[in-house]
Amino acid sequence: MAENCQCFSGGFPMNAKIIEIIDETNTGKRTLLFDREFENMNPGNFCMVWIRGVDEIPLGCAYKNGVTFQTVGPATNALFDLKVGDSVGLRGPLGNPFTLPEKGEKVLIISGGIGAAPLAPLAEKSKEIGADVTIILGARSEADLIFEQRFGKTGEVLLTTDDGTKGRKGFVTDILAELDLTKIDKIYVCGPEMMMKFVMKILIEKDALEKAEFSMERYFKCGIGVCGACCIDTLGVRVCKDGPVFKAETLIDSEFGKYHRDASGKRISY
Amino acid sequence: MVYIAAGVPLKNPTILAAGILGTTGASMTRVIQNGAGAVVTKSIGPVPVYGHANPSMITLNADGGKGQTFGYLNAMGLPNPSYGEFTQEIEFAKKNGDAPVIASIFGGDSKDFVAVAEGLMPSKPDAFELNLSCPHAKGYGADIGSQPCHVEEITAAVKNAVDVPVWVKLTPNVANIKDIGLAAQAGGADAVVAINTVRGMVIDIHSGWPVLGNRAGGMSGPAVKPVAVKCVYDLYEALEIPVIGVGGISCYEDMIEMMMAGASAVQIGSAVYESDRIFENIWAGAQQFMKENGYAFDELIGMAHRRK
Numbered sequence: 113m114a115e116n117c118q119c120f121s122g123g124f125p126m127n128a129k130i131i132e133i134i135d136e137t138n139t140g141k142r143t144l145l146f147d148r149e150f151e152n153m154n155p156g157n158f159c160m161v162w163i164r165g166v167d168e169i170p171l172g173c174a175y176k177n178g179v180t181f182q183t184v185g186p187a188t189n190a191l192f193d194l195k196v197g198d199s200v201g202l203r204g205p206l207g208n209p210f211t212l213p214e215k216g217e218k219v220l221i222i223s224g225g226i227g228a229a230p231l232a233p234l235a236e237k238s239k240e241i242g243a244d245v246t247i248i249l250g251a252r253s254e255a256d257l258i259f260e261q262r263f264g265k266t267g268e269v270l271l272t273t274d275d276g277t278k279g280r281k282g283f284v285t286d287i288l289a290e291l292d293l294t295k296i297d298k299i300y301v302c303g304p305e306m307m308m309k310f311v312m313k314i315l316i317e318k319d320a321l322e323k324a325e326f327s328m329e330r331y332f333k334c335g336i337g338v339c340g341a342c343c344i345d346t347l348g349v350r351v352c353k354d355g356p357v358f359k360a361e362t363l364i365d366s367e368f369g370k371y372h373r374d375a376s377g378k379r380i381s382y
Numbered sequence: 383m384v385y386i387a388a389g390v391p392l393k394n395p396t397i398l399a400a401g402i403l404g405t406t407g408a409s410m411t412r413v414i415q416n417g418a419g420a421v422v423t424k425s426i427g428p429v430p431v432y433g434h435a436n437p438s439m440i441t442l443n444a445d446g447g448k449g450q451t452f453g454y455l456n457a458m459g460l461p462n463p464s465y466g467e468f469t470q471e472i473e474f475a476k477k478n479g480d481a482p483v484i485a486s487i488f489g490g491d492s493k494d495f496v497a498v499a500e501g502l503m504p505s506k507p508d509a510f511e512l513n514l515s516c517p518h519a520k521g522y523g524a525d526i527g528s529q530p531c532h533v534e535e536i537t538a539a540v541k542n543a544v545d546v547p548v549w550v551k552l553t554p555n556v557a558n559i560k561d562i563g564l565a566a567q568a569g570g571a572d573a574v575v576a577i578n579t580v581r582g583m584v585i586d587i588h589s590g591w592p593v594l595g596n597r598a599g600g601m602s603g604p605a606v607k608p609v610a611v612k613c614v615y616d617l618y619e620a621l622e623i624p625v626i627g628v629g630g631i632s633c634y635e636d637m638i639e640m641m642m643a644g645a646s647a648v649q650i651g652s653a654v655y656e657s658d659r660i661f662e663n664i665w666a667g668a669q670q671f672m673k674e675n676g677y678a679f680d681e682l683i684g685m686a687h688r689r690k
Contacts, residue, residue: 123441127588164591168436334439340403348408375432377405378463
């Protein structure tokens with residue numbers, strides 16, 4: 113059982129021991145559950161996970177006491193090597209969360225790949241509030257799909273895989289393009305930036321942009337809104353503090369879908 | 383009223399400190415829109431640097447991490463995309479903000495400093511601030527900034543190369559900061575900026591690991607303010623050129639105190655953690671304080687020196 117933690121400002125790492133490891137796929141997507149939980153975590157928050165001696169990286173909170181990640185580099189590889197009983201340093205919950213729906217509202221969640229991590233607790237919270245939840249869940253293939261059952265308990269799941277191994281063959285945008293969004297009250301999006309860019313294009317075409325919130329990813333250094341490494345053009349907002357969840361209109365005419373900056377601050381085109 | 387700090391006409395005397403929200407032109411513009419009287423960029427060097435591994439900044443809290451935040455420890459490692467890539471960021475802030483943009487620069491020797499300053503000149507920074515004080519980058523910053531001869535030579539070389547004011551940011555991690563300030567003045571500096579962070583370290587007691595990726599770093603925030611006040615006080619006494627005060631300022635009272643120690647203007651850094659309207663709030667509070675107490679701005683500068 114995780115112990116509640118009421119003590120954290122998010123600025124200093126607390127010690128958290130891994131109590132359970134869940135392999136969500138056999139392709140390197142894994143959930144770690146800890147013995148401490150962020151009692152005040154809201155869906156969309158992230159935490160900084162310090163793998164001692166290696167690095168500290170931002171990961172979306174998939175649970176109050178857990179993160180779900182995929183192996184993409186040295187830090188996530190090192191995290192993958194940890195065993196039950198090992199510990200990490202955690203700072204959180206950090207960042208601006210999703211705006212929760214109200215009771216009776218119709219909610220559309222659009223999830224691509226590991227973007228499901230912060231969206232799964234949002235789907236659960238939305239159902240708990242009494243919203244009507246629909247999820248477009250996309251992945252590369254059946255082997256990469258995560259949280260299908262978790263989302264399934266909260267509402268209707270519209271499945272799509274790039275290669276058609278499960279659900280409809282294609283992309284989340286193919287399903288989105290066919291939906292009537294006029295009756296949807298809130299739309300939440302998280303996934304690869306190129307996916308989100310095409311989602312935004314469709315939302316503009318369907319005149320549904322003002323209902324949407326996007327969760328962004330950028331390179332973080334401090335994670336607490338001070339250093340400026342994750343600021344996005346042209347409003348200069350900080351992904352770690354003003355985000356990672358932004359109203360869609362904030363991202364219009366921004367660097368979103370065009371470029372990001374590396375750890376030196378150099379612009380890298382998508 | 384126009385506040386002029388060492389040749390730079392400020393919108394108001396609260397300036398964004400180097401290394402804080404200064405990576406992009408858009409971010410600096412936002413800080414200006416939120417009330418800063420000028421902004422100093424992230425320190426820019428001769429070649430791209432990716433910086434140290436994270437954690438690169440943590441808060442320091444009382445009661446074993448659970449209590450009040452009394453400071454911050456950081457070691458970013460001078461990440462920057464180098465001057466060629468950075469000119470577009472200064473240009474953006476100059477075009478979209480209505481306050482001066484001061485370019486913080488670093489290098490390993492005077493040649494590096496001159497190359498970076500000349501490389502940034504086309505983007506028209508309003509002044510340069512020489513980073514001779516970063517406490518955690520080997521061969522840079524405080525490694526050379528703690529030696530008066532290097533400080534004088536580098537300051538003179540940059541002064542000779544550019545036609546805008548040159549400020550020199552000083553490290554407190556020296557036996558006598560006055561000697562370094564005097565060297566900057568001898569090199570022709572238009573102002574000194576004091577202080578950079580105070581060397582520090584935090585160890586995670588659950589694992590024995592130093593917390594920062596770089597193991598050690600520099601401390602900022604409320605706990606270093608008395609160190610900064612004393613440095614500014616000493617520099618004001620020793621130098622002819624203006625002193626810009628920085629270190630732990632997070633409310634208007636701190637700003638007034640720093641001015642009484644001798645600061646002509648102040649820089650604010652880590653306190654953006656508290657609020658991104660911090661500049662506006664501090665300057666409004668300081669103006670109110672001056673009005674209520676009948677002080678003129680210039681009268682506050684160095685007031686403590688006249689109380690004896």
